Amino acid sequence: MDALHRRTNIALLAAALAALAIAPFAVYPMFLMKLMCFALLAASVNLLVGYVGLLSFGHAMFYGTAGYVTAHAVKVWGWDGMAGILAGVATAALVGLVTGLLAIRRQGIYFSMITLAFAQLVYFIALRMPFTGGEDGIQEIPRPMVLGLFSLQNTLVLYYFVAALIVFGFWLIYRVVHSPFGQILRAIRDNEPRAQSLGYRVNRYKLLAFVLSAGLAGLAGSLKVLVFQLASLTDVHWATSGEALLICIVGGMHTLLGPVVGSIVIVSMENYLASFAEWVLIIQGVVFVLVVMLFRKGIVGQFHSYLATRRQRRAAAS
Amino acid sequence: MDGLLGIPPAALIGQLMVGLINGAFYALMSLGLSIIFGLLRVVNFAHGAQYMLGAFVTWGLLEYLGIGYWGAIVIAPLVVAAFGLLFERWMLRRLYTLDHVYALLLTFGVALLMEGAFRLQFGVSGQPYPNPLSGGLDVGVTFLPMYRVWVIVAALAVCMGTWFFIEKTKLGAYLRAANENAPLVRTFGINVPRMLMLTYGLGVGLAGLSGVMAAPIYQVSPLMGSNLIIVVFAVVVIGGMGSILGSIVTGFGLGAIEGLTKIFYPDGAGVVIFVVMILVLAVRPHGLFGRAY
Numbered sequence: 347m348d349a350l351h352r353r354t355n356i357a358l359l360a361a362a363l364a365a366l367a368i369a370p371f372a373v374y375p376m377f378l379m380k381l382m383c384f385a386l387l388a389a390s391v392n393l394l395v396g397y398v399g400l401l402s403f404g405h406a407m408f409y410g411t412a413g414y415v416t417a418h419a420v421k422v423w424g425w426d427g428m429a430g431i432l433a434g435v436a437t438a439a440l441v442g443l444v445t446g447l448l449a450i451r452r453q454g455i456y457f458s459m460i461t462l463a464f465a466q467l468v469y470f471i472a473l474r475m476p477f478t479g480g481e482d483g484i485q486e487i488p489r490p491m492v493l494g495l496f497s498l499q500n501t502l503v504l505y506y507f508v509a510a511l512i513v514f515g516f517w518l519i520y521r522v523v524h525s526p527f528g529q530i531l532r533a534i535r536d537n538e539p540r541a542q543s544l545g546y547r548v549n550r551y552k553l554l555a556f557v558l559s560a561g562l563a564g565l566a567g568s569l570k571v572l573v574f575q576l577a578s579l580t581d582v583h584w585a586t587s588g589e590a591l592l593i594c595i596v597g598g599m600h601t602l603l604g605p606v607v608g609s610i611v612i613v614s615m616e617n618y619l620a621s622f623a624e625w626v627l628i629i630q631g632v633v634f635v636l637v638v639m640l641f642r643k644g645i646v647g648q649f650h651s652y653l654a655t656r657r658q659r660r661a662a663a664s
Numbered sequence: 665m666d667g668l669l670g671i672p673p674a675a676l677i678g679q680l681m682v683g684l685i686n687g688a689f690y691a692l693m694s695l696g697l698s699i700i701f702g703l704l705r706v707v708n709f710a711h712g713a714q715y716m717l718g719a720f721v722t723w724g725l726l727e728y729l730g731i732g733y734w735g736a737i738v739i740a741p742l743v744v745a746a747f748g749l750l751f752e753r754w755m756l757r758r759l760y761t762l763d764h765v766y767a768l769l770l771t772f773g774v775a776l777l778m779e780g781a782f783r784l785q786f787g788v789s790g791q792p793y794p795n796p797l798s799g800g801l802d803v804g805v806t807f808l809p810m811y812r813v814w815v816i817v818a819a820l821a822v823c824m825g826t827w828f829f830i831e832k833t834k835l836g837a838y839l840r841a842a843n844e845n846a847p848l849v850r851t852f853g854i855n856v857p858r859m860l861m862l863t864y865g866l867g868v869g870l871a872g873l874s875g876v877m878a879a880p881i882y883q884v885s886p887l888m889g890s891n892l893i894i895v896v897f898a899v900v901v902i903g904g905m906g907s908i909l910g911s912i913v914t915g916f917g918l919g920a921i922e923g924l925t926k927i928f929y930p931d932g933a934g935v936v937i938f939v940v941m942i943l944v945l946a947v948r949p950h951g952l953f954g955r956a957y
Binding site: 395401448449451452454455456458459460462463464466467470471474584588591595623624625626627628629630631632633634635638639642 | 701707755758759762764765766768769770772773774775776777778779780781783784890894895897898900901931934935938939941942945946949950
């Protein structure tokens, strides 16, 4: 079962990488980059909800904060692209550390409410702070040089740069989930008191996972800002956190590729309905209800269990 | 008398009054959330949307049927509660045996759906609602609008009534018993699933009632629910969902703190509740009135 999972995962991953390399010649690259950023944001949420059992309702705060910091560093201070991204990610991880220290003091649903409240606090701060530009956001962010080597002016260069960093983010999540650390996280998810009684400092593991997830969400936010040359209040709004969760649950919460598939479905839908904001909300709501009521495993989860049952049936037949 | 720190007493009492009005809504909303959470172990994310529904039903009753505020205050909570009962019966009930995450996501989805549908129909600009109680009370230093006094008094009365119902009546005793040990209560022949449904209806009805009372004060707008619910979540985290009296005290208390912040540091008014939440989490992680679980 596990070997099967791994083999299908690797096959899917190889196919995804190949598709990623040729995609910009077939599909509008800006759309693809938006899709990838949302996929990484959702994957960072999924790392917590799927593998640690912590449902964060506030990942927009990391996504948005990193975006603002990167935008400011690149536009006002004229930093190198890579430095700007690192600054964004570091700030997001720091916000994750501070909020995480407090949020993990409560469990279950309280955790969700606390992360949501923190995100709202960050939203208010972003609204009032002078450097975020308030309602206008930070606009017309220049596309910077990266490490002094190449410029991101060219869309195709930008695309491969973003794709490389997104793949790095996913690789990191994969490594974390399949490491001894990831095993302990899953043990905490399945039975926290037992993990604690085995001598694991549960809160430290949770905090580390939270900070890591915040950093990854930050990476997604920083890249998004470089792609769209805009950092705005939408990025820190609770609706963005909700969207990340929607992507997770549509794709499949306990799977690595779920956020990618979910992102393709949800971002395409939103792009299609871009001019009808109300319909986006309504359809998001309907999708939430349908997925929760009818197929909780999500698309990738359903696919996995379909493969597993087919294999069992074959084993029984032979 | 120069008032406190050079702030004239009229402004002080005025802002305190505004704070207590907000506090009344925090108390009613967090009370409903606590009742639902206490028995169903569900955080009702749709609570804000149901509050908005209550306000829109109030507005619609006047607009289309000519039924005024005093009719609406009876009808609208019942309509919202009926909506809640059907939702519980057809959807929420199926998720009780699963991880709590799913119920949270379901109610979040319903909240999005309702907000989207009302935005589609009515747009984001608010609808005004006439003040049903004109006039005011002259209390010497300042003039208190009658309707605001009514909201505070009515909210306190409803909160106290709910507390009395849950703590002192037989049905309330059943609810508390089912909270402790549902299977045992079922063996006594009490229909626990129906009690859960009615509890959800009661909590949602309180949200609807808040919506009715909010209609003349705030604009009736599709956005009013999601703006309020996040603050109410922070209130719930501060108070803890363990006790009913706790929700009431925390709700009014935080409203007053918010009102006073508006005088002394206007920029901080939007965030003061979140700051209090951070302090409480740091010092008393289970909330002021919460129990460790």
